[in-house]
Amino acid sequence: MHASYTKYLRMNRIPHMWCPGCGIGIIVKAMIRAFEAVDWSSDDLSLISGIGCTSRAPGYLDMHTLHTTHGRALSFATGVKFARPDKHVVVISGDGDATAIGGNHLIHACRRNIDITLIIVNNYIYGMTGGQYSPTTPVGAKAATTPWGNVDIPFNVTELAKGAGATYVARGHIASGVQLERLIRGGLNHNGFAVIEVLSNCHTQFGRRNRLADPIDLIDSISKSTVNIRQAAKMNKEELDGKNVVGLLHRDEDRMEYCEAYEQIIERAQNAQKNRGRR
Amino acid sequence: MKNKNKNEREVVFWPGNIVVAEAAIAAGCRFFAGYPITPSSEIAHALSKRLPEVGGKFIQMEDEIAAMGALIGASLTGLKVFTATSGPGFSLKQENIGYASIIEAPCVIVNVMRGGPSTGLPTALGQSDVMQARWGTHGDRPVIALTPSYLDEVYSETIRAFNLAEMLRMPVFVLIDEVLGHLSERLEIPDPSEYELIDRPRPTVPPEEYIPYDSSQGDVPPMADYFTGYRWHTTGLNHDKTGFPTTDPKICQEEEERMERKVSSNLDKIISYDEFMTEDAEIGVVAFGSTARAAMVAVSDARDKGIKAGLLRPITLWPFPEEPARELGKKVKGIVVAEANLGQMIYEVERVAGCNGPVIGSNKVGGVPIYPGEILEKIEELV
Ligand SMILES: Cc1ncc(C[n+]2csc(CCOP(=O)(O)OP(=O)(O)O)c2C)c(N)n1
Ligand code: SF4
Numbered sequence: 001m002h003a004s005y006t007k008y009l010r011m012n013r014i015p016h017m018w019c020p021g022c023g024i025g026i027i028v029k030a031m032i033r034a035f036e037a038v039d040w041s042s043d044d045l046s047l048i049s050g051i052g053c054t055s056r057a058p059g060y061l062d063m064h065t066l067h068t069t070h071g072r073a074l075s076f077a078t079g080v081k082f083a084r085p086d087k088h089v090v091v092i093s094g095d096g097d098a099t100a101i102g103g104n105h106l107i108h109a110c111r112r113n114i115d116i117t118l119i120i121v122n123n124y125i126y127g128m129t130g131g132q133y134s135p136t137t138p139v140g141a142k143a144a145t146t147p148w149g150n151v152d153i154p155f156n157v158t159e160l161a162k163g164a165g166a167t168y169v170a171r172g173h174i175a176s177g178v179q180l181e182r183l184i185r186g187g188l189n190h191n192g193f194a195v196i197e198v199l200s201n202c203h204t205q206f207g208r209r210n211r212l213a214d215p216i217d218l219i220d221s222i223s224k225s226t227v228n229i230r231q232a233a234k235m236n237k238e239e240l241d242g243k244n245v246v247g248l249l250h251r252d253e254d255r256m257e258y259c260e261a262y263e264q265i266i267e268r269a270q271n272a273q274k275n276r277g278r279r
Numbered sequence: 280m281k282n283k284n285k286n287e288r289e290v291v292f293w294p295g296n297i298v299v300a301e302a303a304i305a306a307g308c309r310f311f312a313g314y315p316i317t318p319s320s321e322i323a324h325a326l327s328k329r330l331p332e333v334g335g336k337f338i339q340m341e342d343e344i345a346a347m348g349a350l351i352g353a354s355l356t357g358l359k360v361f362t363a364t365s366g367p368g369f370s371l372k373q374e375n376i377g378y379a380s381i382i383e384a385p386c387v388i389v390n391v392m393r394g395g396p397s398t399g400l401p402t403a404l405g406q407s408d409v410m411q412a413r414w415g416t417h418g419d420r421p422v423i424a425l426t427p428s429y430l431d432e433v434y435s436e437t438i439r440a441f442n443l444a445e446m447l448r449m450p451v452f453v454l455i456d457e458v459l460g461h462l463s464e465r466l467e468i469p470d471p472s473e474y475e476l477i478d479r480p481r482p483t484v485p486p487e488e489y490i491p492y493d494s495s496q497g498d499v500p501p502m503a504d505y506f507t508g509y510r511w512h513t514t515g516l517n518h519d520k521t522g523f524p525t526t527d528p529k530i531c532q533e534e535e536e537r538m539e540r541k542v543s544s545n546l547d548k549i550i551s552y553d554e555f556m557t558e559d560a561e562i563g564v565v566a567f568g569s570t571a572r573a574a575m576v577a578v579s580d581a582r583d584k585g586i587k588a589g590l591l592r593p594i595t596l597w598p599f600p601e602e603p604a605r606e607l608g609k610k611v612k613g614i615v616v617a618e619a620n621l622g623q624m625i626y627e628v629e630r631v632a633g634c635n636g637p638v639i640g641s642n643k644v645g646g647v648p649i650y651p652g653e654i655l656e657k658i659e660e661l662v
Contacts, residue, residue, distance in 0.1 A: 010512075013523065042510055043506065043508055043510065044506060046505060046506075048352075051515075058512070059512055059514070059523065059524070062510055063510055064355075064505045064506065064510055064511070065510075065511075065512045065513065066352070066355065066513045067512070067513065067514040067515065067516070068348065068351075068378065068515065069348070069374055069375055069378050069515055072344060072345070072348045072375065074345075074348075075340060075344065075345035075346075075347075075348025075349050075352070076348040076349065076351055076352035077352060078338070078340070078345070078348075078349045078352065079310075079312060079348060079349030079350060079351060079352025079353040079354075079355075079356075079360075080352040080353065080355060080356055080505065081352075082310075082336055082338055082349065082352075082353065083310055083336065083352065083353040083356040083358050084356045084505065084506055087505075087506050104341050104342060104345070105341065105345055105348075108340075108341040108345070262331075262336065265331050266331040266334060268331075269328070269331035269332045270331070270332060270334070272332075273332045
């Protein structure tokens, strides 16, 4: 095993609870390689999640790990980061966790531009609770609660994040671990709110209901749906229809990071107080 | 408005909500996350100004759920943390209050109670969250709720809330109401030398030996601040001493019982109450918060009429002061429970007082205070 994995993992917590072939493991590995690449020490790092299969990831990592309530990871993360801006905070969340029950926290974290990296594992379904449809389930797809096909229009997660003000937005996928690691690394290095959506496979709950029960088939179909951003630039609207553009989709280095802005508030308040000479 | 009296105590004339905010700072609170809601908002207004002045952090979150989450996150880094809300916001916080309970994160929640279910009476008094405070979150967990009646008590009980939260590693509620939040009263700010500030127990063992929920030295396990070399796992799932999830029935039972014990074995430190003319009382009155002020007048008025009434005023509402209630129940012919709701605390009084006579309510929910005369009428009913 690559040295960094054992360095960041709680080896005594393994084997993990995920289904054989689940994409979450690949994503966790890419994340660990990114931690190592930016040389973050476990002691300075908090990994935070909500509830779901994806959200079980922190239990396996040897750092300050916080497995919170469903959808609320970003609020806890905001508290940790705002209290300790000098430390690193990363959130890992499922599509339901991040965009359904946690949708409000998502857009506000984007808007605040607080220096947190959010990895959204989009497996198009509620994995943990038995395959109910999520805000990213494609129209027509079958889920435990759409036995006749889904009529809800899914979110475009990266557009949502960008529109809400995230200053680093990227999309990667399960069949390209090297690119994924690079995209996560970019998010970790970015001083502001970074969102990395990762298209992933839940063959157990999504695949089984949609003729893609074999993880290889599902990963393959995800891979085929993607087109790299450089390639996408050369394609027209019709050609891009139904495609998932992957790569770094948006970056804004100019907006002030939230905790830094608040440091200025503290300074202003303390100066005003000194000038007034009050207690 | 500030002056110094002869003991060098600062004398102020503040509304209750400002008293809460200043007491929080005096208690060492350096982090507030909240969401505006009447009649609590002045607490947030004051802290948005005061916290950065003392190097602390204030954040207005997108809703109360987020505020409660941010609070717990900040608590894990070692800060003393605090939020303020009212009924509807208190409801939204409940899931994460349960989370704070199970991971044993110290935090203080002030609920400036208002009237009605739902939006109800946003600008008017109510004491509607007696049972929400006790049972609001799902599952079993210990509860501490403090209910001061006067503004000097609001100050001291707010400080005590932080101390209890830290000492026992749990959420602690302060329940005041719209009247107490908004009335201004002269009070003397105690000098910091007059009270003790308590910090959560922290580990004395090196990180390699740290067991996050080790209760071998007592029911309150030492808590390591994030980023101090102690890497531990925090989960809302039932967990064992290592902090990792377990479904082992025996361990789950033991750990939940240990959490309950943090309160049940420290009642002497937690329970506070006041008694007025109960010694020879023949009619008991039980009331808390601003209603207790009216009840006190009612008891005096009854005495003037030759009726031997006496008041028990819980300053700790949860855990309920069972012993004085039982004592009162033994000696009186009947009890009036006055509260600005349709009868919540009365269930507790009925349960514990063991009174041979009737236990009746003096209740009002229209947003106006219960007047002394109304409580007096009930006292007279029992004579
Ligand atoms: C307040 C609340 N509502 C519902 C649930 C049940 N629940 C647990 S996980 C989950 C959905 C998980 O789906 P997703 O976030 O997409 O993550 P995945 O399991 O697919 O990784 C739900 C609905 C819960 N734990 N808490
Ligand atoms: S149910 Fe789906 S998301 Fe959950 S572990 Fe299995 S494959 Fe992965």
